[in-house]
Amino acid sequence: MFAALILTSFSAPPLAAGQSKWLGNIIPSSVPSNWDSYWNQATSENGCKWGTVQGGGAASFNWAQCDVAYNHCQQRGIPFKYHAFVWGSQEPGFIGSAGDQKGALTNLIKNAAARYKPDFIDVVNExxxxxxxxxxxxxxxxxxxxxxIVTSFELAKSNFGSAKLLINDYGIVNDSGAVQRYLGIINILKGKSLLNGIGIQCHQFNVNTLAAATITANVNSLGATGLPVYPSELDINGNSESDQAQIYQRVFPALWTNTNIKGITLWGYITGQTWKDGTGIVEVGGRERAAMTWLKGYLETTKV
Incomplete structure (x- = not known):
């Protein structure tokens, strides 16, 4: 969605280097020059979504942005997550009048499988x-x-033998009722051996005012399935820079130290280039905001 600006380069290792779980981020249309100093897992921001890949029509595929994220992960030897195959919000225009909609999805998945070997896939989103x-x-x-949903996962599993297949949604980590509805789907997929992990989007509108104890309880309810949990789109803003940092100090440890969680992906980090205003934690010129300063220190002293 946002073109990355050229930033000051750093040589530091990623924040979660040496830890048992990764801390990743999105890659937009190009890789920010300081990206590797912070993150060790990537998801393409918009490049792999069906509406992007086949936005030009049924006969054409545009993998350019998806390639950027995937190739960077391959070069760095870090996990890549394909996001996402089935999602009502970003489907291509042609699909509404397509005569064989299942065939069109099958064609998308087969073409993606011929091009990529992702570590993770958000098969169904939201x-x-x-x-x-x-x-x-x-x-x-x-x-x-x-x-x-079962059909979507069957199509993904038949084409991606080694990828870990995930479901992903928002409004979960903050709502025990939504957790139970989500578990209804999860247990169906688990019973058919189709699901390898649970994605929980953690956008600011779900987590900014959320108590750490609520996060723990809801993550533990999901983790009781025996499947790993992956906070997938974490972003946090605040009324001020210090307020944002204080929210990070409440939310992030409850996620990071939970043994059910095996990796966290932030949804952007550069001020002015994030999906939600005010969620950046590094300025365009490279200055680290208070939330990033805290996050670096926390991960240096908290090993999982």
């Missing part, structure tokens, strides 16, 4: 909040109540 517009073509509710 099933509870933005379900796919082609879900009826994928089986609709069916016998499980979520057959369209």
């Amino acid at each position: 099933a509870l909040h933005a379900p796919s517009n082609i879900r009826n073509a994928l089986g609709g509710s069916g016998s499980t109540g979520w057959d369209w």
Whole structure:
């Protein structure tokens, strides 16, 4: 969504170097020059979404932005997550009138599999909040109540033998009721051996006022499935720089030290280039905001 500006280069290792779980971030259309100084896992911000890849029509594929993130991960030897195949909010325009919608999705997945070997895949994104517009073509509710999700995971599993398949949604970490609805889907997929992990978006509108104890309780409810949990889109803002840092100090440790969580991905870090205003923790010129200063110190002293 945002073009990265050239930033001051650093030679420091990533923040989570030597830890048992990774701390990643998005890569937009180009890799910021200080990206490797902070992060050791990547997700393409918009480049792998179906609406981007086939925005030009059914007959064409544009992998350019997805390639940027994937190739960087390959060069650095760090995990890459493909985000995302099935999501109602960013589907290509042609799909609404496509005669074979399931075939179109199958074609997308097959072409992606021929090009990439991702470590993780968000197969279905925001099933509870933005379900796919082609879900009826994928089986609709069916016998499980979520057959369209089952079909999506079956297609992904048949084409990506080694990738860890994830489901991803927002409004989960802050809502025990949503956790239970999410678990309904998760347990169906787990029962069919289709799911390898649980994604929980952690945007500022869900976590800024959230108590650490609530985070712990809801993550533990998901972790009781025996599946790893991956906070996937963490961002935090505040009324001031110090307020943002204080929120990080409440939210981040509750996620990082939870043994059910195996990796965290922030959703941007450069001021003015993040999805939500005020969520940057490093200025364009390279100055680290108070939240980043705290985060660096915390990860130096808190080993998991």
